Amino acid sequence: DGGITQSPKYLFRKEGQNVTLSCEQNLNHDAMYWYRQDPGQGLRLIYYSQIVNDFQKGDIAEGYSVSREKKESFPLTVTSAQKNPTAFYLCASSILGIGGYTFGSGTRLTVV
Amino acid sequence: AQTVTQSQPEMSVQEAETVTLSCTYDTSESDYYLFWYKQPPSRQMILVIRQEAYKQQNATENRFSVNFQKAAKSFSLKISDSQLGDAAMYFCAYRRGQETSGSRLTFGEGTQLTVNP
Numbered sequence: 001d002g003g004i005t006q007s008p009k010y011l012f013r014k015e016g017q018n019v020t021l022s023c024e025q026n027l028n029h030d031a032m033y034w035y036r037q038d039p040g041q042g043l044r045l046i047y048y049s050q051i052v053n054d055f056q057k058g059d060i061a062e063g064y065s066v067s068r069e070k071k072e073s074f075p076l077t078v079t080s081a082q083k084n085p086t087a088f089y090l091c092a093s094s095i096l097g098i099g100g101y102t103f104g105s106g107t108r109l110t111v112v
Numbered sequence: 113a114q115t116v117t118q119s120q121p122e123m124s125v126q127e128a129e130t131v132t133l134s135c136t137y138d139t140s141e142s143d144y145y146l147f148w149y150k151q152p153p154s155r156q157m158i159l160v161i162r163q164e165a166y167k168q169q170n171a172t173e174n175r176f177s178v179n180f181q182k183a184a185k186s187f188s189l190k191i192s193d194s195q196l197g198d199a200a201m202y203f204c205a206y207r208r209g210q211e212t213s214g215s216r217l218t219f220g221e222g223t224q225l226t227v228n229p
Contacts, residue, residue: 033217035219040221041221042203042220042222043203043219088155090157092217100145100149100159100207101159101217103157105154106155
């Protein structure tokens with residue numbers, strides 16, 4: 001079945017360490033996105049990519065980095081520069097121009 | 113910049129009753145899409161319904177329907193015959209019709225819906 005896989009589901013890291021969240025899709029979607037969700041808040045866009053080897057900053061890109069070397073993959077690195085990294089992270093993909101998003105099941109990152 | 117506002121942080125409804133969730137948005141665009149997403153306790157985001165701005169007819173999906181008022185920039189979701197499984201956080205979202213924005217979705221803050229048995 002086609003879908004988006006995010007791994008791991010839960011991730012714990014020590015403060016000051018970089019951590020990479022995985023996002024893989026087999027839907028042949030062109031565009032991929034990373035959102036952050038905090039309690040009581042909506043989803044805020046971190047980065048997005050429309051084509052391989054190209055990506056754009058969203059509203060809260062500081063302290064994060066991404067790559068898009070393959071159409072299927074869009075990993076997100078949370079760097080030590082991100083001041084409040086503990087959050088729920090959602091990856092999504094879409095066909096350009098139509099429709100809504102297909103979401104992954106999310107990764108809960110806790111930094112201690 | 114486009115903004116989406118959900119003014120009801122929490123709503124509750126009795127099982128089998130009808131509830132309406134409110135959403136307003138701000139845009140200067142004429143071509144756009146609106147969506148309602150459901151996020152149950154599993155936190156999986158599920159598309160409930162979508163509306164194209166150029167369509168005058170309100171979208172419906174089984175027990176879910178919208179009231180799209182383009183001039184008022186309002187996009188409410190009506191859930192009929194509410195079921196216990198409808199309990200979730202509901203997000204309203206906006207997307208421009210043009211591709212220059214990268215098809216990014218802008219979300220409201222969400223409305224937590226409780227269904228009472």
